[in-house]
Amino acid sequence: MSMKDTKLWTWHMASGVIILVLLGIHMLAMHMSGVMPLERLNPAGDNPLDWANVVARGREVSQVAGYIFLVGFGLFHGLYGLKNILFELNPAPGLKKLISVVLLLLGLGLFVFGAWSAVAARTMALSVSG
Amino acid sequence: MSDNGVKDFVFRVRRFDPVKDDSPHYQDFKVPVKPGWTILEGLWYIKENMDSSLSWRSSCRMGVCGSCGMLVNGSPTLACNTQIRDVATGVLMLAPLPNFDIIRDLVPDLAPMFDKHTHLMPHIKRDDQEEMLEPTDQYWQSPEELDQFLQFSYCIKCGCCMAACPTFATDATFSGPQPLSQAYRYLIDSRDDAFKERKTLLGSGGVGPWRCHYAGECSTVCPKGVDPARAIQLMKRELVLDYLRLSKASKRKPAGLLPAEKRLGRRDDIPEAPPFTVEDAS
Amino acid sequence: MPEVKRYPNRLGIKGWLVGGKWGPERYLYFLHRVTGLGLLLYLLMHIVVVSSRAFGQEQWEWAMGRVSGPVFLVGEFLVFVAFVFHALNGVRLVLVELGILTGKAEDPVFPYRSSVNVQRPFMIVMMILAAILIVLGGYDFFVLVAH
Numbered sequence A: 001m002s003m004k005d006t007k008l009w010t011w012h013m014a015s016g017v018i019i020l021v022l023l024g025i026h027m028l029a030m031h032m033s034g035v036m037p038l039e040r041l042n043p044a045g046d047n048p049l050d051w052a053n054v055v056a057r058g059r060e061v062s063q064v065a066g067y068i069f070l071v072g073f074g075l076f077h078g079l080y081g082l083k084n085i086l087f088e089l090n091p092a093p094g095l096k097k098l099i100s101v102v103l104l105l106l107g108l109g110l111f112v113f114g115a116w117s118a119v120a121a122r123t124m125a126l127s128v129s130g
Numbered sequence B: 001m002s003d004n005g006v007k008d009f010v011f012r013v014r015r016f017d018p019v020k021d022d023s024p025h026y027q028d029f030k031v032p033v034k035p036g037w038t039i040l041e042g043l044w045y046i047k048e049n050m051d052s053s054l055s056w057r058s059s060c061r062m063g064v065c066g067s068c069g070m071l072v073n074g075s076p077t078l079a080c081n082t083q084i085r086d087v088a089t090g091v092l093m094l095a096p097l098p099n100f101d102i103i104r105d106l107v108p109d110l111a112p113m114f115d116k117h118t119h120l121m122p123h124i125k126r127d128d129q130e131e132m133l134e135p136t137d138q139y140w141q142s143p144e145e146l147d148q149f150l151q152f153s154y155c156i157k158c159g160c161c162m163a164a165c166p167t168f169a170t171d172a173t174f175s176g177p178q179p180l181s182q183a184y185r186y187l188i189d190s191r192d193d194a195f196k197e198r199k200t201l202l203g204s205g206g207v208g209p210w211r212c213h214y215a216g217e218c219s220t221v222c223p224k225g226v227d228p229a230r231a232i233q234l235m236k237r238e239l240v241l242d243y244l245r246l247s248k249a250s251k252r253k254p255a256g257l258l259p260a261e262k263r264l265g266r267r268d269d270i271p272e273a274p275p276f277t278v279e280d281a282s
Numbered sequence C: 001m002p003e004v005k006r007y008p009n010r011l012g013i014k015g016w017l018v019g020g021k022w023g024p025e026r027y028l029y030f031l032h033r034v035t036g037l038g039l040l041l042y043l044l045m046h047i048v049v050v051s052s053r054a055f056g057q058e059q060w061e062w063a064m065g066r067v068s069g070p071v072f073l074v075g076e077f078l079v080f081v082a083f084v085f086h087a088l089n090g091v092r093l094v095l096v097e098l099g100i101l102t103g104k105a106e107d108p109v110f111p112y113r114s115s116v117n118v119q120r121p122f123m124i125v126m127m128i129l130a131a132i133l134i135v136l137g138g139y140d141f142f143v144l145v146a147h
Helices: A004-031 A051-059 A061-087 A093-129 B039-049 B111-119 B129-133 B143-147 B150-154 B160-164 B166-170 B177-187 B195-202 B217-221 B228-243 C024-055 C057-066 C070-097 C115-144
Strands: B007-015 B025-033 B069-072 B075-078 B091-095 B102-104
Touching: A004 A061, A004 B228, A004 C070, A004 C115, A051 A061, A051 A093, A051 C057, A061 A093, A061 C024, A093 C024, B007 B039, B025 B039, B039 B091, B069 B160, B075 B160, B075 B217, B111 B177, B150 B177, B150 B228, B160 B177, B160 B217, B166 C024, B177 B195, B177 B228, B195 B228, B217 B228, B217 C115, B228 C070, B228 C115, C024 C057, C024 C070, C024 C115, C070 C115
Parallel strands: B007 B091
Antiparallel strands: B007 B025, B069 B075, B069 B091
């Protein structure tokens, strides 16, 4: 029984809530470090972009997992949203198929790249400390 | 203001004659409006005294038939139950309902809406066809069950909600607020037994409620207070709950006939239904 | 019967903003799309830019050097604004779409009160909250970080 739209939209809403939490923390770390300094997120001082902070965050498994989830859910939420907007412009059926394939490949490709870089950064961070 | 409270209003009407015009244009009519006049009365004044070629669609002139939906000062509404002085001080902009093809002047082609409405099965579906065609008694429905859909059953299919919908403004394949609110009205009706069929129809192929992103405009403009946006969100709720296997509606048994001890039988003073006028009524 | 010529009167994309006199939720619908598209564009670029950290300190600092300066600061602030709006409006939309903020079906009694009126106080609270967060973020962006 096909209920594809229902399933995908349920996940669209669920991923939105997950992103809200993860990206909320990410935004706190990156742009609220002055208003609300959280030592856990920026152990090496106030500048979140400082290499020492990047390394410190990269060592934490929870941070790496958070990045991977954020990339995955973010790409799904964003690209499915884009697909909906494009489909609502009523393109021809052939174009719809093309849009679906292109967005799917783009999403998968960027997810693999993003997840790899988070894991590789952790490996590097651990080697810096050792 | 002249005698008897009559005041001149400019009716700026969007005209389109398919024989002569390539595109619509606006034409002004100065109408002496009496107190209490509706927009429809102003249009009749123009047709009878100024330009007999002006076209629009209307019938009941009391907000029941849903014929005279039009864009009044940028807002879709019924011409027959809108007082001129309530919506304008001097100039009244009238245009046909957007998102539908214009047939002529203020006459939109509502057929696509009716097709979508029909496609979403706006009727009770259940297995006991014999009882449906030759009812022996009423189905047993509680007032609470009735309240779940009664509001949405007041729809008069005027098309105002479709004209206000931003998704329908770009996507002709989207079902739109009117058909979807009626689909929910039957989805949630306790007498209906086609939840599975309906959820499949509404859950795939882009016809369902998922292209609605709650601009809320359909509910704001609905001249009957039907609130299509509410029906569509409640429909999403049912479909999501069903996907999460939490839906009660998907598991319900369709309402049966009244239990024997509650049956009053047919009242003697009600005449028999006339015979069918078509060969195959099913 | 001869084919009658029709005039297509679909509002199209411009109908998202003009073409009628609409309520605030309809403009939020448009803003939600614009901010969503902006955030997606940023996410796609962001994944590529920050992956530079996987190649070491030098590459990271080089990449960060490419995206610094007043233009990028303002750009990033816009991303922050888009996130705050999209997130808080999104919370409202999820609650509305699950039928939590729409209210149950009720008898339509004139003057009609629709689900739009039911969710509106929450919408206003969310927008005020968004404004507060945007001001706080702006303070961090342009006052605390800049000095």
